[in-house]
Amino acid sequence: MKTSKIGTRPISPDIARSITRDNPASLSPDTTRSITRDSLISVGLYATPIVLLFATCWITGQRPWLHGPAKPVLTFLGPVLTNLSSWGLPAITLAVGLAEFLFGLYDRRWTKNEKILDAVCFVGSKVLIRPAVVYFTLRALPWLLPDQKGVFAWVPFWWGFFIIAVADDLTQYWYHRLHHQVPWLWRFHRTHHSAPYMGMSMASRQNIIYTVFFSQIYLTAALTYLGLGEAALLVTAVKSLITLAAHSSIAWDKPFYRYRVLRPVAWVLERLISTPATHHAHHADSNDDGIGHYKGNFGNMFFLWDVIFGTGIITRKYPSGYGIKHYQQEEWYAQFLWPIFKSRKTGSELSRGGPIVGDAVLAPSHAHDALTPLSHTHDAVITPSHAHLAENNFQPSSTENEEENFSGAVAGHSAVLS
Amino acid sequence: MLQDILLLIKKIAIGILVFGVPLAIYFAGLWLVRHVF
16 A cells, blocks of 8 residues: 655645635534534434334334334344454454555654654553443443433334444444544644544554543443443444444455456445445545545445535545644654643644644645644634535545444444544 | 544534434424324
């Protein structure tokens, strides 16, 4: 896989047009409008499984609650999924990561600072954050939702699977999208995008605040507490495997594009779930090549949300470079613990009083021009212009011609983070 | 320092909103399915 040197390319005309210092530290009207519109559509999407369950009960006369708790379905798979969530996914991550290392994926980019950051994020999420989130959520739920434990245990397994799949992944889509589109939220997610490479080493790389307040963890935990735990276990296992594969340097999707007989499958797959090609495009350091789409492709397990909301670009090629053009190799502790610890790099977004640039990717020379005068104020923000959003964010298009249940459910989320 | 604390409070509020709305939809929806019939 090719990577390009950070900052060797000039700033794109799109980006240049999009950068304005006139914008306040708030959303542009177009972004506000699209977020409002799409969140209203989301209410309907969230409700879809419930409406269909209601219609099924109405039409067929089934009353599943009369039969007590739904029968366990994952009698054999249950222990497998539990093990997958506890040690299986980290083991897979380590094994694939080791292979990537041996094949030289990280040779040019994996500096000491990046190694420490990747390792701290990986171990921190498994050893520190995950147990803490499980512990405190288990303590809080009986207090927040008293006498509601298992109240929806009557929901049949596959209906529960449908509910959790939509609830969990659509919530993660929104959590992720807001961290890109709301300028002051971006710095909590920047750590994940600062990696100038794709692979297992960066799959868990996130700022600690981003990870601790991962919204869908709490939603799925609450639904598990309410009785949908078995379904949550399967959803999180499937989701973790898909998102892990999407971050991987293993281009498992390429055969689907190469062989004619598989192309109809590819057409469905790339619209339904995140493939390595579409998710790598999200991590691209530029949109200039027609492949990168760092201002879209927010989906995690399902790419379908990007298709519905028009935030996706489907590509079958891989970007030539990853990361952030104006990345300053900020200290690992600043990237992991910001805003508790700040970077000492002058002009960095993560420095004390650093600029808020949103997820605009600037070449260093232009970034310097744009950022330096703003580096000591919170008032100035560089955000995408309306024209830029219209061109790159909100036009669905395709460039195909270029080529234990609860803790298990919660744990799956910490395997791969957006 | 104060700005950082305000930033965290805003972030947590958005996080709660992002999962609170769907949780309310599912809680109310499943309760309705159970009690309408």
